Amino acid sequence: MKKLAVFLIVLFAGMLSFSASANNGVVVSQTEINEESIARIYLGQSRVLTGVNLPESSATRKAFETKLVGQTGNQLKRHWAKLKFTGRATPLDTLDSDDAVIEFLKSNPQGIGYVSDKSKVSGDLKVIATF
Amino acid sequence: MSGRHRNACPNDAGIAVRIDRNTHPKHALASIGAAALVMSSSALAQDQIEWSGFGSIAAGMTTGSDDQLFGYDNDLDFNPGSLFALQAKANLSDKLSVTTQIMSRGSEDFDLGVEWAYLQYQLTDSASINVGKLRLPFYMYSDYLDVGYSYHWLRTPQSVYRVPFDNYTGVSFQHNAFVGDFTFNTQVVAGNMQDDINVIGGETAEAELNNLIGFNTSAIYSNLTMRVAYYQTNDANISTDTLTTDINGQEVNIGDFLDSLTLAGLEGVANELDASEDKGTFAGVGVMYDNFDWFVGAEYTELELENSYVPKQRSAYLTAGKRFDSWALHATYGKTDDKVMSPERFTVPDPQLQAFVNQAANIVVTETAYTSIGVNFNIAPSAVLKFDVTHADDKLTDESDVLASAAVQFVF
Numbered sequence: 001m002k003k004l005a006v007f008l009i010v011l012f013a014g015m016l017s018f019s020a021s022a023n024n025g026v027v028v029s030q031t032e033i034n035e036e037s038i039a040r041i042y043l044g045q046s047r048v049l050t051g052v053n054l055p056e057s058s059a060t061r062k063a064f065e066t067k068l069v070g071q072t073g074n075q076l077k078r079h080w081a082k083l084k085f086t087g088r089a090t091p092l093d094t095l096d097s098d099d100a101v102i103e104f105l106k107s108n109p110q111g112i113g114y115v116s117d118k119s120k121v122s123g124d125l126k127v128i129a130t131f
Numbered sequence: 132m133s134g135r136h137r138n139a140c141p142n143d144a145g146i147a148v149r150i151d152r153n154t155h156p157k158h159a160l161a162s163i164g165a166a167a168l169v170m171s172s173s174a175l176a177q178d179q180i181e182w183s184g185f186g187s188i189a190a191g192m193t194t195g196s197d198d199q200l201f202g203y204d205n206d207l208d209f210n211p212g213s214l215f216a217l218q219a220k221a222n223l224s225d226k227l228s229v230t231t232q233i234m235s236r237g238s239e240d241f242d243l244g245v246e247w248a249y250l251q252y253q254l255t256d257s258a259s260i261n262v263g264k265l266r267l268p269f270y271m272y273s274d275y276l277d278v279g280y281s282y283h284w285l286r287t288p289q290s291v292y293r294v295p296f297d298n299y300t301g302v303s304f305q306h307n308a309f310v311g312d313f314t315f316n317t318q319v320v321a322g323n324m325q326d327d328i329n330v331i332g333g334e335t336a337e338a339e340l341n342n343l344i345g346f347n348t349s350a351i352y353s354n355l356t357m358r359v360a361y362y363q364t365n366d367a368n369i370s371t372d373t374l375t376t377d378i379n380g381q382e383v384n385i386g387d388f389l390d391s392l393t394l395a396g397l398e399g400v401a402n403e404l405d406a407s408e409d410k411g412t413f414a415g416v417g418v419m420y421d422n423f424d425w426f427v428g429a430e431y432t433e434l435e436l437e438n439s440y441v442p443k444q445r446s447a448y449l450t451a452g453k454r455f456d457s458w459a460l461h462a463t464y465g466k467t468d469d470k471v472m473s474p475e476r477f478t479v480p481d482p483q484l485q486a487f488v489n490q491a492a493n494i495v496v497t498e499t500a501y502t503s504i505g506v507n508f509n510i511a512p513s514a515v516l517k518f519d520v521t522h523a524d525d526k527l528t529d530e531s532d533v534l535a536s537a538a539v540q541f542v543f
């Protein structure tokens with residue numbers, strides 16, 4: 001019985017660490033800003049930088065929204081519906097892939113985005129947060 | 132081909148959406164907005180116009196055969212809560228855009244109307260200015276009133292959301308500020324309102340508010356939002372020409388009644404009763420805590436129209452709910468508590484006439500408690516299925532009504 005408990009604990013811890021490492025994405029921009037400002041941009045409250053998203057189905061986007069913006073996909077969808085239909089903010093563009101985000105950020109010094117693969121960050125681009 | 136036939140030919144160029152509420156001068160700005168959008172749509176490539184929309188298909192019926200609530204009765208009805216809206220936004224430059232929202236409401240026989248139509252200029256990263264036909268943000272959820280998808284209720288609590296008009300024409304200035312861990316959203320508005328409004332149980336009256344100014348500020352701290360709002364006008368008018376009330380079993384026109392008071396030398400009382408060039412104020416506070424697992428919120432508002440038959444309207448609700456994976460459960464309690472201020476201003480010498488005057492002074496007074504329970508299911512990423520049961524208890528008539536409703540609300 002004790003062995004089984006230890007086994008379950010180890011298995012559970014293993015699953016936890018696996019799920020944590022499965023989503024280590026990075027927030028990328030040419031301009032340094034703090035984590036609070038990142039959340040504000042993705043909540044439509046600030047326009048200091050132009051944010052871009054990955055598709056709604058992307059696991060990286062889900063992890064980013066939960067960990068850095070502090071809201072789940074459904075909540076953000078409701079939040080952005082409010083902003084859109086009241087003229088408070090224009091929805092952020094969605095790009096298809098890590099590569100498309102990197103390409104956008106290289107040519108937009110005022111852009112901000114997130115990718116799942118840290119190794120793609122090069123040149124003028126900086127990792128400004130991890131999640 | 133005879134001339135008679137030629138004259139009967141349909142106008143080929145006349146294929147356009149007819150906007151029913153456009154005939155009135157009040158919609159001049161809205162029309163300009165709509166025209167600007169049409170013009171820009173021809174000047175811009177189609178892909179530069181962002182189209183989006185939302186809707187609600189709702190059905191409801193009261194449980195008792197004599198029950199009536201929010202436009203529903205004992206027969207299943209799809210009209211009162213159903214609506215469809217289409218929004219088009221065109222960017223004219225980096226900073227300038229034009230937006231219109233065209234809506235079709237079941238409560239208005241699905242006639243098309245321009246709900247919003249405005250030019251927006253982005254002044255800075257955190258400030259913008261809107262000009263056109265806009266929503267008057269009395270309440271916490273005024274801006275999203277029609278976007279049922281964005282809030283937990285099937286309909287906003289009618290104890291509080293009861294000002295009988297939603298929009299105004301004019302300007303609005305929006306500003307976002309970040310102070311420490313707080314975000315402050317402030318909006319300052321100025322303009323006027325002219326519309327046919329619902330006054331007493333389904334009767335409509337022409338209303339006009341001029342020199343309308345005010346502001347609202349929301350302070351957001353993590354999961355907590357606090358809001359204050361204040362608006363005023365020094366020139367509020369509600370026509371009494373179309374309003375009637377039942378006096379001793381007789382339908383009496385209130386406009387005529389006020390005229391007869393004046394003829395009887397009681398002009399002062401008539402002036403105290405009618406809503407003409409009067410000062411109106413609205414104040415509201417709201418709070419909402421939402422940590423995504425559960426939420427709790429409340430609003431309290433006070434509306435006053437001095438020197439008129441409109442009482443001081445005090446309104447409140449308290450709401451709370453819990454979210455589960457793909458569904459949510461919530462409950463709301465609300466009440467109206469209206470008060471006729473300084474009733475001595477309605478004093479007349481004749482006791483029989485006094486009874487009529489008192490009745491006229493109380494036509495829109497309500498004291499009703501509402502209790503609602505709702506359950507929501509996320510049936511698609513952009514659609515929610517909602518069920519709601521609301522019990523209304525009218526303390527003045529001692530009547531109670533129960534309404535059951537279901538709705539699918541969505542955005543696209």
